[in-house]
Amino acid sequence: MRKNNRNRFLLILGALSGSILLSLFWAGLCVAGTIFFYKDEHGNMHFTDTPTSAKFRPFISFRSGMSSADRASITRYVERYGAQYGIDPNLILAVIEVESGFNHQAISRAGAQGLMQIMPATQQDLGLVSPFDPQENIEAGIRYLKMLMERFPDITLALAAYNAGPANVERYNGIPPFRETQDYVRKVLSNYDRRKSARN
Known part of the structure; x- marks a missing residue:
């Protein structure tokens, strides 16, 4: 029973993570920028559009005419x-x-x-x-x-x-x-x- 609960929890967590990433993706279509990430010592993924340290790495970038860097x-x-x-x-x-x-x-x-x-x-x-x-x-x-x-x-x-x-x-x-x-x-x-x- 505990194993089934754990699997259900992991499935829900995975779905939520996917939803968050999808939201970030659609938000990125509206404004230019980059989503950055890093994986901590516990295996947890952290995402942000304003990294505060060098441990963050680019995850996905978005372009729009609003933030042209030509x-x-x-x-x-x-x-x-x-x-x-x-x-x-x-x-x-x-x-x-x-x-x-x-x-x-x-x-x-x-x-x-x-x-x-x-x-x-x-x-x-x-x-x-x-x-x-x-x-x-x-x-x-x-x-x-x-x-x-x-x-x-x-x-x-x-x-x-x-x-x-x-x-x-x-x-x-x-x-x-x-x-x-x-x-x-x-x-x-x-x-x-x-x-x-x-x-x-």
């Missing part, structure tokens, strides 16, 4: 918010290229998300609700970069702070001795110079 749209957002916050669009595009390769669904190993790879904790500070929405991510990323540039007038330090955090820049009184951060600053500046030269 280069033309990205450039328009960059130019709009670059003008609003007084930052050269060429610099912003250089950051996006190095951060995410223009992939609006990118997630780093550390959990940074979206085009400008913003960490969840920083998202909360910036009031960023939809990190995988290109427009929202770009606006928040540019706003954060502007804050860092005001804090560190030297562009190399502002970029280092964007990558390694402002506390590390202050701790080492310069670019932190991290290979990743040093390579990051070099790549962004190189891309920045290339973009400026191409515009001239």
Whole structure:
């Protein structure tokens, strides 16, 4: 009797899981985005559209005209918010290229998300609700970069702070001795110079 009850419970659980996934699928048809998942140590599956750590992996992605991430749209957002916050669009595009390769669904190993790879904790500070929405991510990323540039007038330090955090820049009184951060600053500046030269 107990075995039959257990089997019945598993069947109900499976049906409910299927219904949840179907709901997520139909919701995804209405708005663009990605459903992420991870399997915990107990074998339980967890699904979300706003992952909070790098353990989440893409499960299924949806596209719609509402959240287009084509280069033309990205450039328009960059130019709009670059003008609003007084930052050269060429610099912003250089950051996006190095951060995410223009992939609006990118997630780093550390959990940074979206085009400008913003960490969840920083998202909360910036009031960023939809990190995988290109427009929202770009606006928040540019706003954060502007804050860092005001804090560190030297562009190399502002970029280092964007990558390694402002506390590390202050701790080492310069670019932190991290290979990743040093390579990051070099790549962004190189891309920045290339973009400026191409515009001239």
